[in-house]
Amino acid sequence: MSSHADETKTGIEATEPIAATTCSPEDLPDEELLYDLADLFKVFSDTTRIKILYALMGRELCVADIAEATATSQSAVSHQLRTLKQSHLVKFRRDGRNILYSLADDHVYTMLNQGMSHICE
Numbered sequence: 856m857s858s859h860a861d862e863t864k865t866g867i868e869a870t871e872p873i874a875a876t877t878c879s880p881e882d883l884p885d886e887e888l889l890y891d892l893a894d895l896f897k898v899f900s901d902t903t904r905i906k907i908l909y910a911l912m913g914r915e916l917c918v919a920d921i922a923e924a925t926a927t928s929q930s931a932v933s934h935q936l937r938t939l940k941q942s943h944l945v946k947f948r949r950d951g952r953n954i955l956y957s958l959a960d961d962h963v964y965t966m967l968n969q970g971m972s973h974i975c976e
Contacts, residue, residue: 898942915955
């Protein structure tokens with residue numbers, strides 16, 4: 856017996872693992888959610904963006920420091936930060952005249968670590 860409150864945004868009960876081999880079309884998340892998830896993964900398809908995310912792991916940096924850490928131009932970093940901000944993967948705060956960037960939340964850190972674990976197996 857499950858209630859609507861037990862269901863996640865996808866309509867799948869939180870206690871039921873998603874198994875690709877047993878999913879029927881009615882078990883799939885809404886098409887719009889799948890589209891949004893695909894867009895999120897597209898953001899991870901650029902090496903410069905991945906470098907920026909790694910540079911920001913556990914710390915705040917300004918554009919100049921990110922550029923130095925990633926061996927990328929400040930212009931390229933600024934361009935990629937715009938995409939990362941729009942995807943809610945990085946956040947920023949003002950510190951006087953500087954803008955400091957950091958990972959938006961622990962989910963970003965987890966996605967990077969899980970992805971690296973997966974390719975290193």
